[in-house]
Amino acid sequence: MDKVKYRLNDPRLAPRRTKLEIPGWAGKREPRADGSREQVWHCVPFSEGAQYGIELFYPYDNEFHVTTKDSHLVMEGDWGPPPDGGVQWPPFRNFGDHFYTYQILLDLKVEKGMAIRTEPHPRFYTDPTDTVPIAVPALIRNWWPMMFFCVFKAPAEGRTHIFRPNEPFAQILVIPEEAPFDLERMDEEEAAERELQARRIYNSRPTLSAGTEWTSSTDTVFDGTYRHLHRAAKEKAREE
Incomplete structure (x- = not known):
């Protein structure tokens, strides 16, 4: 098992593997049943994608607001005196508005050949208030010994980003430091194989989804076809 080791300037910043907060930012604990409201955790691809990385939590006791007013950033927070150690204080800076x-x-x-990549925390995609900070993607190579700062996109005019104590504000993915792949159109044989696979799944859907169909409160029909195939694929991978 590969490991990601960390070193902290502030122990309250300790990272952890990203978790779905239910109830919480990932939605309510509603069953996959007729009349339920769709929740993002009902979707296996989203759940796996959301839990793929490392989440970072805002370590300070004060709430911090970033607002755009008249095309300029306004930052508000009760920071108090700077801590010992000569760190930048407050720890936030305007970056071109x-x-x-x-x-x-x-x-x-991270391990050799790997890198870390910053991105918005998954709760950004579920937030109806538009207040979750938007971390800008950045890839940092493993030979760089410290992530000195994280960049965020400014909120839209009249909007406010809010950092609250113990709330996650960004996610980090561990990925290969290079992406050595080319895009290539499938040849006829490959395309036919994929099409055959798709048709087999479609024709088997009544069997694969048996007993799992439900209609949401917005009249959208769901079933467990992907979940069943997902479990089967993982079991096969473990056996191999």
């Missing part, structure tokens, strides 16, 4: 930075001071050491 279209972005802002947070001096995070976090070291994540």
Whole structure:
């Protein structure tokens, strides 16, 4: 098992594997049953994607607001005196009014050939208030010994990003440091094989989804076809 080792400037910043918060940012604990409201965790691809990385939590006791007013950033927070150690204080800075930075001071050491990539926390995609900070994607190689700051996109005019104590504000993925692939159109044989696979799944859907169909409160029909195939594929991978 590969490991990601970390070194902290502030122990309250300790990262953890991203978890679905139910109830919480991932939605309510509603069953897959007729009349239920769709929740993002009902979707296996989203659930797996959301839990694929490392989440970072806002470590300070004060709430911090970032607002765009008249095309300029306004930052509001009760920071108090700076801590010992000569760190940048407050730890947030305007970055051209279209972005802002947070001096995070976090070291994540990954295996050779791997890198870390920042991105918005999954709760950004489920937030109806438009207040979740938007971390800008950045790839950091493993030879760089400290993530000094994280960049965020500024909120739209009149909107406010809110950092709250102990709330996740960004996610980090561990990925290969290079992406050495080319895009290539499938040849006829490959395309035919994929089409045959798709048709087999479609024709088997009544069997694969038996007993799992449900209609949501917005009249959308769901079933467990993907979930069943997903479990079968994982079991096959374990056996191999």
